[in-house]
Amino acid sequence: MTARGHQLPPTRRPVLPTGGREAGSPGILRKKLRFWGLLVALIFLCIGFSLAAPGFATILNMQTIANRSAVPLVLAVGMTFILIHGSIDLSMEGIMGVSSLTFAMTILNSRTDLDFGLFAIVLATLTGAGFGAINGLVVTRLRVPSFMVTLGVWSFSWGVAMLLSGGRPPLIRDQMWRSFGLGKTVGIPNLVVVALVCLAVGYVLQAYTRFGRYSFVIGGGEDLARLSGVPVDKYKVLVFVFSGFLAGLASVMEAARIGVGHSSIGLDQMFATITAVVIGGTPLSGGQGGVIQSAIGVLTLAVLANGMIFIGVSPYLQKAVQGAIVIIAVVGATWHLQERLRVVK
């Protein structure tokens, strides 16, 4: 191996033993345990529902679950990066509203005379990215916490969406997109394929690019990142743009599926997304986590929701169960910190 970087004169001291023990360090071990623990929990959940309800373990139901997970998964990929950054994005639902209307009003539809075809998708996702850019720029330039900024943009974009909608949600008349949204490729729903592509892209970004690595660095210590010469503001804006872009894409998927652009198309998606990401093991404190874990979190929630219908739990109670689960998951994730003495700052 050739030495990289600065050449130092050869060392004169003997190499000290580094105690090359095999055992992983506690941090790594805990992360692995968490990951496999969640996977095992998911499998047990599936087995439990299969035994309780015969209709659960059918191909058709698996497709239903996968379909139900598609849109949340796309959102969760964006949210994962946001949380790794140590930020939060509460604007997704509003952005989805605007983007879905942008899409539905620029493709062949019942309200306008426009028909941009494929370009409508580009417009919709760019709209999402644009609102994401607003999030990012206000956070970095005006130094407002992301919680407040995205809360504001949520409300703002929702308002814009309602203006666009004008009480008459546009119906999508483009049959090709309708059939794409509802169709399957070799048994896998098309939307699921799109979501899996997003997940793959997310994973590559996370593990193999500067964008991903800097997300962890900034979430782990923003001051340090700045002092190490990381262009923090640039990457912060980028991560919000990325999240907004995915919210736009998710809204297009949802609109293609239900055939209408609607200001409330993202209703309840945000809570479910944050829940899934946190259950997966990406804490709100930043610097840790990953998209694969979030995907498992999304699946867990989808299986739970679906399974509860099968065993006859009231839909109202399902909401309560989801809330309880997020609290339990967070308690579980921070359990190892309970006994340690935390320095009061």
Place this chain on the structure above:
Amino acid sequence: MMEAVLRIDHLDKSFPGVQALDDVSINVGANEVVGLVGENGAGKSTLLKLIAGIDQADSGHINVRGREVSLHSVAAANDAGIGMVFQEQSLLPNVSVAENILLGHEKEAIRFGFYDWPKLNQLAAVQLGKLDAKIPPDAQTDTLSFVERQLVEFAKVLAIEERTHHEPLILLDEPTSVLEGEELETVLDQIERLREHASLIFVSHRLDEVLRVSDRIYVMTNGRCVAERDPKQCELAELQQLMLGQALGAEYDRKVTAHAVTEAATVRLSVRELRRQGCYDAVSFDIHVGEVLGIAGVEGSGREVLCRTLFGAEGVDGGEILLDGQLMCFGGCDEAVQAGIGYVPAERRTEGIIGGLSVKENMTLAHLEEVLLGPFLDLKREKEVASHWVERLQIRTPSAETPATNLSGGNQQKVVLSKWLMAKNLKILIMDHPMRGLDVGAKAEIFVLIRELAQSGIGIILIADTLDELIALSNTIIVMRDGYISQRFTVSETSPTRLQILEHMV
């Protein structure tokens, strides 16, 4: 023979990958001050944590006043009469001194659910009185100086006495590490006073202090307790030798290792009449290839801000900075890093390493371009680069994948160094207190590294913890006072004395 307040027998404790304590047995007598010394990672902190109830031992026995106890929590240790004073102060800044002292034990001062303020203040005053400290109990804690807050910490631990009806055992984890001069004396005097009310275990990296205040000294290396010494019959050098297994201090001797910088060497960094409103003015100096420039000065002399300016973290109001003859105008740290400047910050834990990330990730984060293949990270290359630096700087870590937080202070500092060294274009390295909080062994290694770096052609700007370090390492020393350069020394055959430098600092 005094009755042992604390007796520890055959304590073992291991963490994944490391045996932190190996068959440790010590005892502490009544009103005795026991010093605990050892390198970083020798197990001192682990031992203190076990005694304080923060961590639990794998095996072994702990006896307090002849009774075996199980210290399963901090509260249990408190009940046994054991209290710890932490290195980072643990007081709430936004409440009063009295509330801090009695935090969690205000019972007596509460009537029908309401605070009885006079009573609370009076109870706190009793504790402060034991220390003869003239701190008003009703003062808000963040208005106190660092030393005063340290005394409040002591008072807080002393309050254990009233609750357990025994004089407490107090664990002091480097209470003096950030103190100098008069403040240091105040705290050391207080330790003498504490002795009248308590037994103490005192951990410090400053061996002279340990020799001064302790009645007995235990030396630890690699998780074992290797020696017990009477400070009256023991010298500093012997302690160092016990800690390291070899004599040390040679690196402070310039004659042994100093390298000369020839006058003809090229100028790396040139600073001309640099000015920052309210911080410093008319600062000019040159750094040649391979030169170590030491900056002396008290806090507020402008030297920290100057360093941050050179790194692009602060703006300038006048003057110019030339790097290799090129005029620089940094809009931010990222531009400075691109230009080949590195910065080793004083706050290692918060600004130096990201604890949750691995050693490898910490190393490459400033210069990811070194391991980039097109738009993608070359993880194999990254691993190679990281293992190269782990080996080159002899970083003691199970692997490059280990979270950086698991490393000892000295090894973390080496990770910070390698972060900058891996850049091919590194020209200037600014080191802000690079040896803060390191033990003698780690210090010596960093010493040698700094010299090697300079020899390899990097210009180094150094702010050191002590003047001794500064004199030992620098080729040139500039002294700053009130934002101006008050004196320059060239260190060659004859070094300036500490006094000479000090004269120009204040």
